[in-house]
Amino acid sequence: MTKILDGAALAREIRTEVATSVLEIKKVHGLTPGLAAVLVGDDPASAVYVRNKEKACAEAGMFSKTFRLPKETTQEEILALLNRLNEDDSFHGILVQLPLPDHLNETVTIEAIAPIKDADGIHPFNLGKLMQGIPDFIPGTPAGIQQILLRNGYDPSGKHVVICGRSNIVGKPLATLLAQRNDGGNATVTVCHTKTNNLSELTAQADILIAAIGQPRAITSDMVKPGCVIIDVGINRIEDSSRKNGYRLVGDVDFDDVSPLAEAITPVPGGVGPMTIAMLLVNTVKAARMQAKVD
Amino acid sequence: MTKILDGAALAREIRTEVATSVLEIKKVHGLTPGLAAVLVGDDPASAVYVRNKEKACAEAGMFSKTFRLPKETTQEEILALLNRLNEDDSFHGILVQLPLPDHLNETVTIEAIAPIKDADGIHPFNLGKLMQGIPDFIPGTPAGIQQILLRNGYDPSGKHVVICGRSNIVGKPLATLLAQRNDGGNATVTVCHTKTNNLSELTAQADILIAAIGQPRAITSDMVKPGCVIIDVGINRIEDSSRKNGYRLVGDVDFDDVSPLAEAITPVPGGVGPMTIAMLLVNTVKAARMQAKVD
Numbered sequence: 001m002t003k004i005l006d007g008a009a010l011a012r013e014i015r016t017e018v019a020t021s022v023l024e025i026k027k028v029h030g031l032t033p034g035l036a037a038v039l040v041g042d043d044p045a046s047a048v049y050v051r052n053k054e055k056a057c058a059e060a061g062m063f064s065k066t067f068r069l070p071k072e073t074t075q076e077e078i079l080a081l082l083n084r085l086n087e088d089d090s091f092h093g094i095l096v097q098l099p100l101p102d103h104l105n106e107t108v109t110i111e112a113i114a115p116i117k118d119a120d121g122i123h124p125f126n127l128g129k130l131m132q133g134i135p136d137f138i139p140g141t142p143a144g145i146q147q148i149l150l151r152n153g154y155d156p157s158g159k160h161v162v163i164c165g166r167s168n169i170v171g172k173p174l175a176t177l178l179a180q181r182n183d184g185g186n187a188t189v190t191v192c193h194t195k196t197n198n199l200s201e202l203t204a205q206a207d208i209l210i211a212a213i214g215q216p217r218a219i220t221s222d223m224v225k226p227g228c229v230i231i232d233v234g235i236n237r238i239e240d241s242s243r244k245n246g247y248r249l250v251g252d253v254d255f256d257d258v259s260p261l262a263e264a265i266t267p268v269p270g271g272v273g274p275m276t277i278a279m280l281l282v283n284t285v286k287a288a289r290m291q292a293k294v295d
Numbered sequence: 296m297t298k299i300l301d302g303a304a305l306a307r308e309i310r311t312e313v314a315t316s317v318l319e320i321k322k323v324h325g326l327t328p329g330l331a332a333v334l335v336g337d338d339p340a341s342a343v344y345v346r347n348k349e350k351a352c353a354e355a356g357m358f359s360k361t362f363r364l365p366k367e368t369t370q371e372e373i374l375a376l377l378n379r380l381n382e383d384d385s386f387h388g389i390l391v392q393l394p395l396p397d398h399l400n401e402t403v404t405i406e407a408i409a410p411i412k413d414a415d416g417i418h419p420f421n422l423g424k425l426m427q428g429i430p431d432f433i434p435g436t437p438a439g440i441q442q443i444l445l446r447n448g449y450d451p452s453g454k455h456v457v458i459c460g461r462s463n464i465v466g467k468p469l470a471t472l473l474a475q476r477n478d479g480g481n482a483t484v485t486v487c488h489t490k491t492n493n494l495s496e497l498t499a500q501a502d503i504l505i506a507a508i509g510q511p512r513a514i515t516s517d518m519v520k521p522g523c524v525i526i527d528v529g530i531n532r533i534e535d536s537s538r539k540n541g542y543r544l545v546g547d548v549d550f551d552d553v554s555p556l557a558e559a560i561t562p563v564p565g566g567v568g569p570m571t572i573a574m575l576l577v578n579t580v581k582a583a584r585m586q587a588k589v590d
Contacts, residue, residue: 107429124423131422131471132463134402158490160497166474168427176426176471179461179486186490188497191474195453195481202455202483 003264005148005231011274014147015060018281022061025285025294033288034063035119035280036091038081040104041071046097053095056277062284063090071101078104079112086114092291093119093284116290119283122169130173133180136290137283142174144275145210145231146184152264154208154229156187162203164219164252165212166193170233174210199223211252219253221261230258230265233272298559300443300526306569309442310355313576317356320580320589328583329358330414330575331386333376335399336366341392348390351572357579358385366396373399374407381409387586388414388579411585414578417464425468428475431585432578437469439570440505440526441479447559449503449524451482457498459514459547460507461488465528469505494518506547514548516556525553525560528567 025031035057039050050066057064067081078096085094094117100106110118115125121137129135138146149156156178163178165171171191179189192202193213200223203209211219212233224230234252251268259265266272288294320326330352334345345361352359362376373391380389389412395401405413410420416432424430433441444451451473458473460466466486474484487497488508495518498504506514507528519525529547546563554560561567583589 107427124427125420126423127426128419128422128424131426131467132402132419158492160493166476172426172471172474175474175486176467179467179470179488181461181488181490186488188485188487188491190483190485191470192483193474193476193481195476196483197453198455 002259002262003152005152005264005266005271007144007148007266007271008274010148010151011278014275014278015056015281018278018285019060021285025288026061029292029294031288031292031294032063033093033285034091035093035095035284036085037064037066038069038078038094038096039066040069040073040078040097041101050097053277053280056281060281062281073104075104075108078109082109082112086117091117092288093117095120095280117287119280119287121283127173131176133182137286138177138279139169139173140276140279140283141170141233141272142177143279143282144272145174145233146177147279148231148266148272148275149208149229150184154264156185156208159187159207160190160205161187161208161210162190162192162206163210163212164192164199164203165214165233166191167212170212213252215252216250217252217254219258221254221257224258224261226261227263230262231272232266232268235268235273297554297557298447300447300559300561300566302439302443302561302566303569305443305446306573309573310351310576313573313580314355316580320583321356324587324589326583326587326589327358328388328580329386330388330390330579331380332359332361333364333373333389333391334361335364335368335373336396345392348572348575351576355576357576368399370399370403373404377404377407381412386412387583388412390415390575412582414575414582416468416578422468426471428477432581433472433574434464434468435571435574435578436465436528436567437472438574438577439567440469440528441472442574443526443561443567443570444503444524445479449559451480451503454482454502455485455500456482456503456505457485457487457501458505458507459487459494459498460505460509460528461486462507465507508547510547511545512547512549514553516549516552519553519556521556522558525557526567527561527563530563530568
């Protein structure tokens with residue numbers, strides 16, 4: 001029987017651990033971990049994401065506040081806000097919800113977050129520490145994928161991990177995380193992408209296959225090795241006239257076709273997605289401990 | 296006929312280009328690119344490396360100065376020196392020769408270099424920018440390997456590059472550099488290391504094989520695909536009683552065994568080694584241009 005890797009349940013477990021940790025920090029150190037979320041413009045999906053993060057903070061006993069800026073916000077204004085938040089001791093973590101409106105420079109904006117408050121782990125300083133194998137903060141999706149593997153008994157050490165996709169928030173940091181000479185790492189890692197010639201030849205070698213390409217059901221059963229573990233990072237809308245809203249969500253893996261072959265697989269939704277917010281909370285609590293020099 | 300990839304000749308070519316660029320900067324902008332080298336202790340190999348870098352700077356018309364500190368130097372003293380050099384406009388690049396004596400913290404020391412003066416490209420901020428695909432400075436050895444490939448007509452795009460080794464100065468930054476969605480990148484990259492189970496099965500798939508494991512002649516002919524391109528980063532001393540000094544240098548690849556199979560291969564010495572210093576000069580000139588806002 002194929003094991004379904006239930007990310008929603010695991011995320012709840014981690015969020016409960018975070019809540020326990022927050023209670024302890026409050027009680028022993030008189031400190032409430034706080035997260036500032038910066039949301040520019042009125043993209044409905046971004047608004048939902050930020051609301052979910054706020055809710056998760058509240059449930060874990062953390063403080064959070066969302067700074068909603070109009071879509072006309074200038075670069076100077078967002079940098080000024082980030083400078084203020086960097087100085088504000090009530091916020092230990094800061095996240096800027098991406099994407100930003102086109103007139104704002106994402107690189108400049110992210111680099112303006114103090115690395116020690118970078119709860120998303122996407123500041124270049126933190127990506128560099130990750131590459132060195134001494135991360136302070138690991139980006140939420142890679143960290144969540146690593147936890148799904150480890151907490152289900154699939155230690156990547158010595159395994160061949162094939163990652164399809166090379167984004168800055170998933171593929172690239174995940175490759176460095178899983179190849180690292182650290183606990184939870186030590187995998188042999190192959191990174192594939194749009195320029196890869198023989199994709200299915202490589203995916204068929206994977207002990208652990210990570211799909212993060214943003215193409216609905218692109219990974220099919222002829223591309224995988226029987227008995228492999230599959231992590232599906234994709235979240236794609238496809239038309240579905242049988243649904244009231246006219247669509248449904250599918251991953252980058254053709255679940256019905258592939259899952260019978262796999263030893264284990266994440267569903268979409270309910271796989272990687274919920275883990276990302278859980279790891280954001282983990283990072284924020286870690287940031288609070290680091291800033292308060294609690295450990 | 297196997298092509299021997301002559302890194303020494305290519306390094307001379309690049310150093311000549313740097314010298315031309317330095318002349319132009321001097322003439323048009325009245326600026327002399329300057330490199331500060333920090334050498335702690337009396338390790339003879341480190342002293343040779345630093346002397347070679349000084350010499351290369353002088354030949355390219357650049358200014359350089361080596362700060363020689365006794366091996367008892369404290370962490371505070373080296374940080375104080377780096378702070379001074381960060382502020383000193385005559386130095387556009389700063390390098391700290393590694394390894395440092397055991398009582399000094401390498402991480403803390405490297406992080407004290409201003410990222411914009413980090414000529415070795417090993418500050419976490421610069422490694423993070425590299426991972427994001429928008430590097431200011433690429434570490435010398437990975438940058439040199441990329442140049443060897445490109446300038447000999449071996450564009451890695453679409454090729455399967457297998458890297459043996461995951462050090463912070465070679466394997467990891469090289470993997471991210473060659474997989475990047477940039478000119479000179481776009482390779483499918485596999486990183487192998489000591490925990491890799493089926494090393495020869497993976498190396499045999501490489502269109503371009505990079506050996507950076509620090510084991511003399513570990514890569515043998517049964518491990519490579521006929522017609523592949525091989526870059527040997529290793530520099531190992533082995534006993535050789537026929538030599539006056541009692542040793543000779545060999546790479547991580549068994550050259551005599553493997554080279555007949557390869558389309559092209561770097562020799563050791565005279566392959567990757569000379570490129571590292573050339574790329575240090577390139578970085579220093581780039582740093583000077585950035586700091587003087589010349590471009």
